[in-house]
Every structure is written in structure tokens, then in C-alpha cells.
Amino acid sequence: MPLLQVEHLTKVYRMGDVEVHALRGVSASVEEGEFVAIMGASGSGKSTFMNVLGCLDQPSGGIYKLEGIDVSTLNRDELARIRNQKIGFIFQQFNLLSRTSALENVELPMMYNNTSNKERYEKAMEALSIVGLAERCHHFSNQLSGGQQQRVAIARALVNDPSIILADEPTGNLDSRTSVEVMDILQKLNEEKGITIVMVTHEKDIAQYTRRNLFFRDGKILFDKDVEDHLEANKILQSIPATLEEEMLSGEGI
């Protein structure tokens, strides 16, 4: 049984008098342990597809099964439970609560499922140390750099041990080096912990860090292929200087 399975998925928006067909019959499935990039131009329907996968939005037609459960039969509260238990979100704008510490941000998903205080703290700290931010747990999210904020968001997505992580343009607001750092973390989560990841991106080189690419155009999947020229983020990182100063010192840059 595939982890995610969609059949003939459609989504129609009403924008005033105009009907917008964001999805026009999408069928695909994702197996456990996969690392998939969804690509396409803006307006191609990839974000709508992500939102449906994340149970943030309801499809107009078609079937979406998550771990064999037909999501369209669930009510609002049950969908909230699915989001809480089975899905971890990573957003382009990080979407952390501002003026709230990194630790509290990571604890937040567990606030909605009655985890005990002690367990909540331990799991949040564990997730923060996976992304290498354990020592910054008491910093407010707005005191952290963009890359650090995205790592906190990854920790938050991890913390409830979800079946799948959905990342919507996770590197869209980051510079090239921190983008690779984030991809490094995602690759490690996928390879070492076996977490299934579906990621939306419009950058071809970012998509190369994944194993499989789905290309969207006009609300349909144009092609679905495995990545041939796969990149290893930790290897790329070694070739990129860590900071501007290092770049200057090495005398190679600029």
C-alpha cells in the first residue's frame, strides 16, 4: 500500500465569476521512504496539490488516501488530528510564532495532543539537536537567521514523528549556502531516518537533491521521473565556503 495515493484529483476555485481549475485530474502515489520534488511554474497547481496533500485544503473531486484512509470522509477535527499526527509542514516563510522561543515553537505541535510536559521538552530538545540548534533553544525565533529559522521549522515538523514531511519551497527565502544546508538536513532525515519527504520547488538544482521529480503544468502532471544527476548536499557543502570571510581568505571568490 502506498503512503500517499491520489486519483483524478481536481480542485476548482471561484475567483469572482471566473472558475479557476487549479488541478485537472492528478493521479500519483508516493511510497514510504521516498524523497519527491514537485516542480512547475507558478500557477501550475503544485502548491494547491501540496495543500491538498497536507489536508489544509479539500479537493473538489477525486480521491486522496493517506495511509489507506480516504481523507475526504474526515471532518475538520479529524483533519486537524491527521495534520498533527501524520504530517510535518515546512513553509517558505518558515511560519514560526514570533517572540516565542525556538523551544516553544518546536513544542507547539505537541500542545495539541496532550503530551506530558516532560516528554514534550525532551522530544523538542531532541528534534532541535537533530537540526543542530539545541544550544539556541531559548532564542526567540525572530532573533535567529533565516537558515536557523528554517531549521527550527524542520525540528517542529519532525517532532511528532510524522509519516510524511511536506515542504513548500523550503529554500525559497534562503541564500544558496543555507539552501544546501537545509537540503543536507532533509537528505539526512530521508536517508538515515527513512522519513518520506514531498517538497515543492521551482529551482531545478534544489530538485536534484531529491530522488524523484513530478513536473506540473496547467494542473496536471506533465512527467514523473527519477532524478538521474542526484546531488549529495554534504559533498556540495564542502566545496562552498562557509562564510564570506572564508571566501575572502581563501582568495578564490569575487
Place this chain on the structure above:
Amino acid sequence: MNFLFTLKTALMALNRNRLRSGLTMLGIIIGVSAVIIMVSVGQGAKASIESEIKSMGTNVIMVMAGNRSSGGMRQGFGSTQTLIPKDADAILQECPAILNGTPMLNTSSPLVYGNQNWSSSVSGVGPAFFIIRDWQTTAGNIFSDSDVRGANKVCVIGTEVAKNLFQGEDPIGKIIRIKKIPFKVVGLLAEKGQSGSGQNQDDTVIVPYTTLMKRLLNRTYVQNLFLSAVSEDQMTEAKTQITQLLRQRHRIKEGSDDDFFIGTQSDITSMATATSSILTLLLGSVASISLIVGGIGIMNIMLVSVRERTREIGIRMALGARGKDILTQFMVESFVLSALGGLLGILVGTGGALLVSQIAKWPTYISILSIVLSIGFSSAIGIFFGFYPARMAAQLNPIDALRFE
């Protein structure tokens, strides 16, 4: 989601916008404190009027000499000379609803003791007066019925008179002169304080009414009969009995007006309490309006807050918050705002009420009821006015909330 976390989240959210939270609370603070101050002023007035009326005595009935017209000229109350001490005796004998009573007249006169002088009211009554008014002496005794029969020159004085004439000396047994006639002080009355009309009840000299009539005023009639009914529910009955008896005794023809006027304590009490209740109600309702305005302020702020934090709501929903978690969060926030405002309002209101009584010398009475009511009311306002914005937040679609800019 556990309650402590919700409370913490609410406090954090309020803390993030300290100025705004403070100003919102100010509405509730003003509302609650206005209710408390206004109601306590009203209640204070009521309590002082009631204690006042009580100090007049229990189940008191006053028969006052009425108006008389001579040749079309109507003269004021007390102008008739038909009310005489024998009327009082007759009422005591023939009206079963009357328990006790005495004739009463008042004048004022200069008083002299040694080289001190003072001017004060002089009342003539019988010993029953002290019983009806429940007025004890702190030194000496009241005069007796035989003093009344003999029109003896004895008097009982109030503390104010004692203070001014005797300046700390023991007044009992001393001789004071009222209109140059020597009177022996036999008793010093307990302090009563101010009456409702503002006069000092302790600034008085009380003598047997016979003495006042014969020796000071040279009159055969009195101004009032000071009576008490057997019980409170006999008051109306007593009134009828007195009217019948006096009309008969004064030979008033059918169809003619009474030459006297009967006032009962319950008439005065009900009028006074009705007035002060209306006052309390009026002040309270004016203050309640400001409380409601404060509540609308909360709703306003919560609506703004929901709009401003739509993204936050979206994030929370994406992380698994259910509609009711969001509902609770915003309800708790507005509840905390109003309850905290209510508590501060109680402090401000209590302080304000005390200040009013200090500065304006107006009696205030802070009732537990007004505190309980206003805290309950303000919390209810928080829940009521917080519900709509909170429900709006809870019903948001996760994706719409997340995408909100």
C-alpha cells in the same frame, strides 16, 4: 490542549501588545469601578437614610397640628390650637393599635450656665418619648411622670449642649437657665449624631412638656403628638383609629378637612428608600452603560487581534489545532482581559468609593453584591463579546488563514 498552556498563550499574546491590552482593559476598569462607586454612593445614601429613620424610633406615628383657615386665609401647619395633651391621653386609652405616646412641642431658647451661654432647641415631651426613640442617658436619669404632672423645672440635655455649657464639668445636678428660668439637669443623653435633615440631634434640651407649656410658652396646646404603634403592620389601623377619634374630639363635621395631619414612619421610610433605590438604580445603570461600552471595546480589539493574527491561527491549525482549540484560545484571551480589568476595576472602584466618602463627606457603602455583580458582569462581557471574534477565528479555513497577508 491543557488549560495552563492556553492561559499562558493568552497572557503571552496580551503581553505582546501591552499598550493595546492596557487600553482595552481600561474600558473595563472604568466600567467596573464606575459601577462600584455609583452603587456604593447610592447604597451609602440608602443606608444612612435608613439608619436615620430607625433613629427616629420604631413604628413612630406623628400627629401634627394641622392648618387652620380664618377668613379664607390659610395658615401653615401647627397653626391650630386644637391639639392638646388630653388628645394624647384619649388616643392612648381608646386606640388599641397605639402602644405608647406623648404630647410634644418645640421651641428654641438661650441657655445659660455660670458664665457660659448657648442657644439650642428645647423640646417638651413626656417620658414615653425616650422609650419610643430608644434614647438612653449616659449619666443621671430621664425625668419621670411625676415631673410631668408637677411641671417640674428639670431637664435632660444632649451631649452637644453639655459640651458647650459645661466644658467637661459633670452636668448632673447643676442648674441651667432656660429663658432665665432655672432648670435642674437630671440626665445626659447618649450621643445620636446628625439627623437626615442635617441638624445635630445632640444639640437639644428636653424638658417635661407641661413645664414647657406652662412656664416657658404659656400655652394650652401642643404642636405634635409623638406616638408609637403596637407593631409595624398595625400602622394603617392606628392611623384610622386616631383620625376617627380626633375628628370626633375636635368636633369636625363630615366633609370638613382634618385639623391635624398624621405622618407615619413607614410613609417616610418607604418614600426615602424608594428615592434612594431609584438613585442607586439610576447611578448603577449609567455606570453599566460604560461597562457595556468597555465590553464592545474588548470585542473590537479581539476582532482586530483575530485579523492581525490570522496567520498565527493558520500556523496553529496546520500544526494540528482544532477549531475548538482556537476558540478556547481567543475566548480565554478576552476572558483574561475582562477579568483582569474587572479585578483592577474593583480595586480602583473601592479606592474611588473611599475617596468619595473622604472628600465629599458622602457616606458610601461598598456592598459585596456590587463587587460580585460587576466581576461577574465583566467576565460575562469578556465571554459574550469575545465569543464572536473567537468563533470567527475558529471557523477559518486553515489554508485561507495561512495565506492571509
